[in-house]
Amino acid sequence: MQEDEVVQEGVHNYSGKDSYVVPKDPKVLQKLEWFQDQKLALMMHWGPYSQLGVVESWALSDADANWSRNGIDWEVTGEEFKKQYFDLNKTFNPVRFEPEKWAEIASEAGIRYLVFTTKHHDGFCMWDTKHSDYKITAPDCPYHNNHHADICANLFEAFRKKGIGIATYFSKADWHIDSYWSDKYERGSYQHRGPAYNPIENPKEWERFVNFTHNQIHELGSQYGQIDIMWFDAGWVCKENNQDIRLGEIIEKIRKFQPGMLCADRTVGGAYENYVTPEQCVPDEPLGIPWESCITLGTSFSFAYEDKYKSPREVIALLIDIVAKGGNLAINVGPQPDGRLPQGAIRSLKGMGEWLKIYGDAIYGTRVCAPYKKDGIAFTQKEGTVYAIQIFNDEADVVSSEVWIPYEGKVSEITMLDSKEAVPFEKKDKGYLLHAPQVVGEAAPIARVFCLKDKKN
Incomplete structure (x- = not known):
């Protein structure tokens, strides 16, 4: 599958049944049964980009400028915009973030697991990583000294206390780290989704990026409590120029102390795509393998000003359609830049939960x-x-x-x-x-x- 077939205008295709490999680990198989019981996840895309109300990350890619920079004053080349985007960490200060309130709303909505963006393609980390300075806890981020500054730690714990499972969204691409994007190569400042160089021709630089990626994945898997699922985006990282970040190596290390943890290496297929992830769509027929549709509650994965949200009736109809075909729904809400959830989204989530309190037996565990x-x-x-x-x-x-x-x-x-x-x-x-x-x-x-x-x- 070529890159343009994997992602079109930020929306990912999904793997077919022919590329699915049934796990051999009995604990992973057991966890897959758990996954198929849950049916409903809350997905959340959140980061400094929420301040602009623009699509997450994509406007940084010059090769995706034709669709992702709509409504942005990005001048001739986009260089000034890219600088301003990367500097959004210096004004990101979500002082109204209350993880317990988010968890309470999710519980009332009938949510069974959380899929949270620990890091999107732009490289900004929502946890206190030791391997990057581009993070929520860095001194140049005004939120760094808040008692909730390690967003992932506080959010995961609040959701676990409500009995909600944890899935860490992690982009395998990182458009901020110089071992992936650098203007010293022939591309100059014109970047695309992939690395700025050919990994085959620059194996030492690629290995530096792989080590960085493994270190960050290990942090999330070893320092942030029980992780039920690791959810990996940017499938093109393993589809161009025979790139390989050797994801299986780090997943197996983590599974030694997180037995059965699922891995969703989306669009890649094989042993570490334990379930497939249709995006903004629902398959016409049952897939016959574990799957989860990630669909926005509003019009965008990231926060959009004055967004319009699906009604409880629309979301429940969507959920029923997905569950009848054997899948899960990951309904996405983009939090506001101040740390609150939009009121329109809250109304829809709570309305969804009211129906599920009465009729959930027909959904959960089926x-x-x-x-x-x-x-x-x-x-x-x-x-x-x-x-x-x-x-x-x-x-x-x-x-x-x-x-x-x-x-x-x-x-x-x-x-x-x-x-x-x-x-x-x-x-x-x-x-x-x-x-x-x-x-x-x-x-x-x-x-x-x-x-x-x-x-x-």
Whole structure:
């Protein structure tokens, strides 16, 4: 796969089933079962770029300027803009960051694990790394002496206390470190996604970058508590010029004391892409392997001023579609530069959580169930119960008392998940016709769930 096929305008493609390698480590397999039970993650892209309300990192790449610098006064070559971007650390001061509040909101939303950007492609580190001065705890960052300055340490601990798992997003590219980007090579100051040099022709420089990367990954895996997943972006790092950062070496070292930790080496395939990660899309059919769609709650992964957020109805419909096909949803929220979560995002998250408090049994811990999604009904299953989820895309939708369930398995009892009320039904060819209770209120519910069981087995 070529670079332009991997990433288009910052959105990544995803690996297919043919490149998936089933892990051999029984503890990794066990952790994959845990992963497939969780269903819902909160992804967060946050860093100094939030001050501008622009796309994270991408405007630094001259090769991506045509789409990533829209709305930016970047002059002729972009050199002044790039300097200003890299200097954003000197004004980043999120004094209203309260990790416990974030964790409480996530818990209320029904979130089961966090995917947090420890470092994006721009190289700015949201933890107290010892291997880079471009970090939240550096003296030139005004937030460095705040008691929450080590963002990752405080955030991870707050989320763990709520029983929420931790996934560390880490970009394998680093556009700030001189062992990756430097103007001393033939590219000069014109940079692209990859290194400024050919690693084959400059093996010592590449090895210096690999060592730096391993050291940072080891820090996150050894000094920040239990890490459930390491989530690696910038798949092109291993797809150009036969580059290799030997990710497996450092992952196996960490797994010696973090047994079973998952590795999502996205778009690369092979033994260290334990699950695949569609971005801003949902596959048409079940993939047959573990997967997670990362999709924005608003219009952008990073914070955007006056952004518009999906409604709880839209997010739940998205979640149901993904879960019915065997995947997880990582819903992304970009925090504000002052450290707060946007109010519009909070409203959507809490609305999502209200539905999940009632109907979560049809989502969490489930697995795929044919016919997956048909005739407006999505299917999941768990512990002998098939959940038939009827989705209403609009509050003005008609809610009929007669419901067609296109499920051909044996059923002897059908109940409502919310009220436990028995539902009369008739067996028909290729399905069941239900006579559902009348819905109270004028607006259609987001979705209602019918529990199908065969008590005779």
